Amino acid sequence: MKPVETCVIGVVGLGLMGGAIAGALRKCGAAGEGKLLACDTDPHVLEAARAGGVIDEGFVTPEALLERADLVYLCLNPSTLLSFMKERMASFKKGALITDIAGVKAAICAAMEETLREDLDFIPGHPMAGSEQGGYANAGRCDFRGKNYILTPLKRNRAENIAFVKSLIHRMGFGKITETSAAAHDRKIAFTSQLCHVIAASLIDCEADTDITSFGGGSFEDLTRIAMLNAPMWTELFLENASPLLSRIDQFEKSLGELRALIAGGRAGALEQRLEAVREKRALMSG
Amino acid sequence: MKPVETCVIGVVGLGLMGGAIAGALRKCGAAGEGKLLACDTDPHVLEAARAGGVIDEGFVTPEALLERADLVYLCLNPSTLLSFMKERMASFKKGALITDIAGVKAAICAAMEETLREDLDFIPGHPMAGSEQGGYANAGRCDFRGKNYILTPLKRNRAENIAFVKSLIHRMGFGKITETSAAAHDRKIAFTSQLCHVIAASLIDCEADTDITSFGGGSFEDLTRIAMLNAPMWTELFLENASPLLSRIDQFEKSLGELRALIAGGRAGALEQRLEAVREKRALMSG
Numbered sequence: 001m002k003p004v005e006t007c008v009i010g011v012v013g014l015g016l017m018g019g020a021i022a023g024a025l026r027k028c029g030a031a032g033e034g035k036l037l038a039c040d041t042d043p044h045v046l047e048a049a050r051a052g053g054v055i056d057e058g059f060v061t062p063e064a065l066l067e068r069a070d071l072v073y074l075c076l077n078p079s080t081l082l083s084f085m086k087e088r089m090a091s092f093k094k095g096a097l098i099t100d101i102a103g104v105k106a107a108i109c110a111a112m113e114e115t116l117r118e119d120l121d122f123i124p125g126h127p128m129a130g131s132e133q134g135g136y137a138n139a140g141r142c143d144f145r146g147k148n149y150i151l152t153p154l155k156r157n158r159a160e161n162i163a164f165v166k167s168l169i170h171r172m173g174f175g176k177i178t179e180t181s182a183a184a185h186d187r188k189i190a191f192t193s194q195l196c197h198v199i200a201a202s203l204i205d206c207e208a209d210t211d212i213t214s215f216g217g218g219s220f221e222d223l224t225r226i227a228m229l230n231a232p233m234w235t236e237l238f239l240e241n242a243s244p245l246l247s248r249i250d251q252f253e254k255s256l257g258e259l260r261a262l263i264a265g266g267r268a269g270a271l272e273q274r275l276e277a278v279r280e281k282r283a284l285m286s287g
Numbered sequence: 288m289k290p291v292e293t294c295v296i297g298v299v300g301l302g303l304m305g306g307a308i309a310g311a312l313r314k315c316g317a318a319g320e321g322k323l324l325a326c327d328t329d330p331h332v333l334e335a336a337r338a339g340g341v342i343d344e345g346f347v348t349p350e351a352l353l354e355r356a357d358l359v360y361l362c363l364n365p366s367t368l369l370s371f372m373k374e375r376m377a378s379f380k381k382g383a384l385i386t387d388i389a390g391v392k393a394a395i396c397a398a399m400e401e402t403l404r405e406d407l408d409f410i411p412g413h414p415m416a417g418s419e420q421g422g423y424a425n426a427g428r429c430d431f432r433g434k435n436y437i438l439t440p441l442k443r444n445r446a447e448n449i450a451f452v453k454s455l456i457h458r459m460g461f462g463k464i465t466e467t468s469a470a471a472h473d474r475k476i477a478f479t480s481q482l483c484h485v486i487a488a489s490l491i492d493c494e495a496d497t498d499i500t501s502f503g504g505g506s507f508e509d510l511t512r513i514a515m516l517n518a519p520m521w522t523e524l525f526l527e528n529a530s531p532l533l534s535r536i537d538q539f540e541k542s543l544g545e546l547r548a549l550i551a552g553g554r555a556g557a558l559e560q561r562l563e564a565v566r567e568k569r570a571l572m573s574g
Contacts, residue, residue, distance in 0.1 A: 128504030188502040191499065192503045196510050198546055205545075206541065210571040214435055215475040217415030217479065218416070219483040220574070227569040231559045239550065239553055242550050242551065245550060246547065249550075259485055260485075273518075275488055275518035275521055278514050282514040286503075287500045
């Protein structure tokens with residue numbers, strides 16, 4: 001790849017994350033003047049991004065973007081991404097480098113290993129940053145500084161392209177980049193992300209009184225902020241990753257059931273010991 | 288009661304919350320110069336508080352404090368509070384006003400209705416503010432501004448004393464004060480506080496890999512920060528409030544089980560609808 005400042009970069013999908021990525025690319029100077037294009041189905045979003053100086057040109061259909069972009073950042077839901085790649089495979093510029101942000105990786109990696117055009121390179125990624133307030137209007141809420149980014153490279157990825165993407169990710173402000181397999185990503189994300197969203201949703205689901213927050217001291221608010229979820233996207237993520245997610249739910253329910261039994265049995269000593277072990281384990285974790 | 292600035296105020300227990308309350312009393316000017324006393328079993332904590340100008344005098348045993356204090360703020364775990372009141376009932380200054388901060392209220396209110404000395408008044412309270420980092424050293428982490436405070440008045444409480452305590456609470460920076468029964472408090476706190484702590488503990492309990500936070504994007508970190516819990520205190524709170532807590536765990540497990548079934552059944556439409564309802568309900572809640 002040529003230096004990133006001289007590449008034409010195309011961001012496909014200016015939702016919350018696409019908007020935040022376009023903003024970060026512009027802000028860190030990676031996307032040189034006149035070089036940042038975006039495509040979205042909503043012309044108002046494109047106009048807002050253009051007027052705000054975030055992008056240079058906006059398109060409601062992707063052809064003009066794809067034929068010019070050296071680097072394409074696909075910021076789409078998993079199913080839209082898969083159909084986009086299927087329908088638009090012929091439109092990408094020769095030799096283009098592509099990356100994505102989808103929250104599940106196995107299906108996408110399998111499809112790309114099989115069907116990606118020979119001259120293209122597609123490096124699957126997942127920026128671990130977001131906001132419970134969705135859409136381009138909230139893109140400014142995503143703070144990438146120090147956040148995790150996962151890459152699940154394909155066998156076919158060229159080493160120099162992986163290095164190029166990693167350098168760009170750091171330049172946008174992300175902290176730790178972890179490379180792993182798509183399967184390991186999906187198993188771990190089922191825990192750190194999807195299970196947490198299912199739990200937050202269940203906490204809200206099981207209480208009818210919306211004034212309950214008069215009795216809140218921060219814990220409930222922190223645990224349920226992510227219940228403000230984008231329902232279509234999370235439905236897709238949960239179902240696409242159902243098998244790892246279901247087993248994570250089962251593991252969580254087992255621990256919950258064991259703590260419940262200690263409480264029901266009034267077993268103070270064993271309960272305190274278990275909570276102390278939890279405290280010690282959490283203290284070893286970052287964040 | 289006389290004006291608060293002229294009262295001698297005694298804080299019993301300089302842990303996280305006792306320390307934060309002493310600090311807030313001093314900072315807001317409610318405790319006049321020379322008037323703020325504290326008692327703690329740890330002389331180093333007393334010395335730190337005195338040297339820092341937070342308190343005027345510190346005592347390792349409570350007698351000297353109790354015989355002088357017009358207002359006593361009991362910042363103790365529930366069981367310690369109950370035994371303290373039993374053992375020290377004779378030591379309080381005549382006509383003293385007492386309040387507490389314990390996270391469960393029914394047992395304390397019942398004991399006070401039955402055994403409180405005739406000339407004393409005891410207004411049970413629960414400040415909904417804390418930090419997962421415990422102890423006096425972390426008292427500065429408690430930010431009271433805008434936080435909730437629950438009072439569960441006894442039948443015998445004098446109206447002017449309730450008004451006095453409420454005015455003091457607002458002066459320390461708290462936002463909304465809710466008056467309710469001890470039983471209602473315990474049922475609601477079982478949900479907003481205790482269930483959330485049980486969930487956070489279960490999330491940590493069910494995962495062995497402490498490097499899992501390399502795959503964290505904020506959700507897992509937010510949901511498990513409170514797993515850094517004070518094990519003896521939370522054991523006490525869970526067991527003291529076991530019955531409401533167990534029924535809250537059951538309600539949560541029911542919602543979780545239903546969401547699990549929708550995921551396992553691949554029921555996209557019903558799942559999306561349920562998540563959308565969750566989103567709408569959460570949007571009506573504050574915090």
